[in-house]
Amino acid sequence: MSLLRLDKIISDMGFASRRDVKTLIKNGRVLLNGSPAPSGDIKCDPYKSIIEVKGERLIYRQYRYIMMNKPAGYICAARDSRERTVMELLDERSKRQKLFTVGRLDKDTEGLLIITNDGDYAHKIISPKSNIIKRYYAKVAGELGPEDILKVRSGLVLGDGTRCLPAELVILSSAVESECEIAISEGKYHQVKRMLASLGKPVTYLKRLSIGGLMLDDSLDLGASRELTEEERALTLLSALNGQIN
Ligand code: URA
Numbered sequence: 070m071s072l073l074r075l076d077k078i079i080s081d082m083g084f085a086s087r088r089d090v091k092t093l094i095k096n097g098r099v100l101l102n103g104s105p106a107p108s109g110d111i112k113c114d115p116y117k118s119i120i121e122v123k124g125e126r127l128i129y130r131q132y133r134y135i136m137m138n139k140p141a142g143y144i145c146a147a148r149d150s151r152e153r154t155v156m157e158l159l160d161e162r163s164k165r166q167k168l169f170t171v172g173r174l175d176k177d178t179e180g181l182l183i184i185t186n187d188g189d190y191a192h193k194i195i196s197p198k199s200n201i202i203k204r205y206y207a208k209v210a211g212e213l214g215p216e217d218i219l220k221v222r223s224g225l226v227l228g229d230g231t232r233c234l235p236a237e238l239v240i241l242s243s244a245v246e247s248e249c250e251i252a253i254s255e256g257k258y259h260q261v262k263r264m265l266a267s268l269g270k271p272v273t274y275l276k277r278l279s280i281g282g283l284m285l286d287d288s289l290d291l292g293a294s295r296e297l298t299e300e301e302r303a304l305t306l307l308s309a310l311n312g313q314i315n
Pocket residue numbers: 173174175176178258259260261262263275
């Protein structure tokens with residue numbers, strides 16, 4: 070690992086803003102290898118140096134990969150002047166990091182969302198070339214039948230003439246309000262809602278269940294998040310790679 074400025078390491082890890090780091094260092098609240106850090110511009114190896122900020126050991130991680138169970142009512146954006154964003158649901162340190170969502174879910178959609186600061190990773194997952202399969206649970210108004218399964222499978226044409234790639238629809242229940250799972254390999258704007266609307270079955274509830282091989286951890290409450298395990302991160306990359314091959 071190359072050497073990085075101490076103030077950058079501390080602000081990148083979300084311990085404080087770059088300006089506040091300066092004050093912390095001036096007040097002797099930052100220890101570098103056991104001694105008060107002389108200044109913020111000193112360079113060190115963030116993995117090997119022992120950095121303590123206000124008595125707490127800093128563990129450096131260049132990249133974050135977070136799984137969130139997104140609740141309805143929050144938009145997928147880094148910040149917004151009017152709407153609440155999913156970033157507001159993260160802990161204070163994460164809020165200070167330059168994180169972004171891997172793709173987007175609509176404001177009223179719930180479920181699996183990945184948040185990261187690794188642009189290459191995000192690109193691999195959302196690139197249309199990766200054809201990564203996203204699975205959703207939906208409630209719709211109206212009865213679903215076998216003809217809907219066939220239409221989805223053969224590639225729907227949306228109201229504006231957009232043609233969708235073949236997708237899979239599984240009917241879980243069919244009544245005045247029906248339940249289904251739908252798996253798509255694209256990420257068009259409002260895609261699932263538009264697909265189901267084109268069948269005459271408007272979506273009343275939508276939740277993302279998986280992205281490639283990565284499943285939503287159902288022990289996460291709505292709004293809660295946790296780091297992806299190394300295996301889960303590898304699984305998402307593998308799904309993206311498989312999609313490119315197939
Ligand atoms: N499709 C939609 O219509 N909305 C989402 O949030 C995700 C997929």
